[in-house]
Amino acid sequence: MKNQHCELNDLGWNDWFEQRVQCKPTDTIARVAAVDREQLLLVDQTGTFRAKLAGSFLHRHHHSHELPCVGDWVCVEKHAGEEFGVVHSLIERRSSLRRKSAGKVVEYQMIAANVDYVVIVQSCHFDFNLKRLERYLVMVMDGGAEPVILLTKTDLVEPAVLTAQLAELRSAGITAPIVTLSNVTGDGLDDLRRLLVPAKSYSFVGSSGVGKSTLINHLIGSEMLDTKAVSGTGEGRHTTVRRELIRIEGGALVIDNPGMREFGILGAEGGIASSYSDITALSSSCRYRDCSHTGEPGCAVIEAMHSGEINQEHFENYKKLRKESEFYEMSYAEKRKKDREFGKYVKSVKKGFRDES
Ligand SMILES: Nc1nc2c(ncn2[C@@H]2O[C@H](COP(=O)(O)OP(=O)(O)OP(=O)(O)O)[C@@H](O)[C@H]2O)c(=O)[nH]1
Ligand SMILES: [Mg+2]
Numbered sequence: 001m002k003n004q005h006c007e008l009n010d011l012g013w014n015d016w017f018e019q020r021v022q023c024k025p026t027d028t029i030a031r032v033a034a035v036d037r038e039q040l041l042l043v044d045q046t047g048t049f050r051a052k053l054a055g056s057f058l059h060r061h062h063h064s065h066e067l068p069c070v071g072d073w074v075c076v077e078k079h080a081g082e083e084f085g086v087v088h089s090l091i092e093r094r095s096s097l098r099r100k101s102a103g104k105v106v107e108y109q110m111i112a113a114n115v116d117y118v119v120i121v122q123s124c125h126f127d128f129n130l131k132r133l134e135r136y137l138v139m140v141m142d143g144g145a146e147p148v149i150l151l152t153k154t155d156l157v158e159p160a161v162l163t164a165q166l167a168e169l170r171s172a173g174i175t176a177p178i179v180t181l182s183n184v185t186g187d188g189l190d191d192l193r194r195l196l197v198p199a200k201s202y203s204f205v206g207s208s209g210v211g212k213s214t215l216i217n218h219l220i221g222s223e224m225l226d227t228k229a230v231s232g233t234g235e236g237r238h239t240t241v242r243r244e245l246i247r248i249e250g251g252a253l254v255i256d257n258p259g260m261r262e263f264g265i266l267g268a269e270g271g272i273a274s275s276y277s278d279i280t281a282l283s284s285s286c287r288y289r290d291c292s293h294t295g296e297p298g299c300a301v302i303e304a305m306h307s308g309e310i311n312q313e314h315f316e317n318y319k320k321l322r323k324e325s326e327f328y329e330m331s332y333a334e335k336r337k338k339d340r341e342f343g344k345y346v347k348s349v350k351k352g353f354r355d356e357s
């Protein structure tokens with residue numbers, strides 16, 4: 001993170017936090033720039049440094065949403081010459097971008113904390129979907145942040161397509177600011193830059209491949225984040241796997257996010273049906289009712305693609321989205337497993353903590 005000569009205020013600190021902070025006199029204040037397993041990357045006026053959670057902190061907090069996530073402010077004890085700072089407490093969150101994880105007990109999974117704006121990114125080229133956008137809007141409002149809508153890849157559609165999409169957003173009563181841009185031609189980039197306020201935090205969310213990291217690289221002015229061509233095979237590998245708070249030119253703070261696979265959008269199947277109604281309509285003519293359109297005999301979708309009736313990229317996007325939503329559906333067991341491992345980790349740290357005391 002580029003943050004030479006940065007005051008806490010430049011990193012998003014303000015009176016709201018000042019009035020609520022209760023750090024011990026031996027602690028200082030820092031912001032979480034990234035979380036890598038149990039290790040945190042923190043940033044303050046001195047720069048970035050690594051930190052770990054105090055055993056006593058883990059002892060007091062049992063839910064994953066109570067642990068620091070990117071964007072959080074924390075009280076940290078830092079000694080010169082020591083590799084890691086020790087985080088003693090979390091400062092109250094002003095906003096939380098989070099989603100409910102499915103299960104009997106409502107648990108929240110944090111995506112980012114203390115973001116002022118969430119930029120909901122959709123590509124106007126096949127990814128545009130009002131229902132999905134509305135679900136994102138609900139999530140953003142629910143967390144106490146402001147939404148901004150961003151339509152990317154305008155270079156790939158006719159102006160009339162874009163005009164129709166904008167009309168659809170407005171007629172749905174959506175009043176959030178909307179920016180349209182192309183990362184390829186650079187059209188609209190300045191419109192977005194003008195919206196970004198120094199020291200405010202922006203989290204970018206949206207499906208995989210819509211151009212979030214490409215855009216943020218443009219804003220940073222360097223190829224800091226990995227981006228990847230959407231592969232022609234529809235291989236659903238996500239390029240961004242880590243969230244990191246980055247201070248861009250002009251002073252705004254941005255957080256990139258992985259695409260939908262990790263983000264998880266409940267009910268994505270419904271959204272798929274409506275933006276790929278041509279494919280779902282064709283499916284009913286496939287020989288097998290549960291045809292996956294990946295090579296079964298008598299597949300009407302593949303046939304239509306070969307005859308040029310449906311566009312190949314459109315079909316690849318459909319397959320990719322299908323895969324993501326299936327992955328999400330089946331990831332509960334995996335999530336459970338992760339939670340168990342986390343529980344073990346908490347126990348081992350607690351044990352160590354008791355041993356020390
Ligand atoms: N034509 C066109 N291609 C774009 C545009 N923006 C991004 N791309 C391309 O789309 C692909 C995916 O872009 P990324 O920036 O990696 O997408 P992402 O949203 O970060 O994806 P995840 O990290 O998987 O969530 C890359 O090949 C980009 O070059 C655009 O405005 N127009
Ligand atoms: Mg990315």
Ligand SMILES: [Zn+2]
Pocket residue numbers: 283286287291292293294296298299300301302
């Ligand atoms: Zn088929």
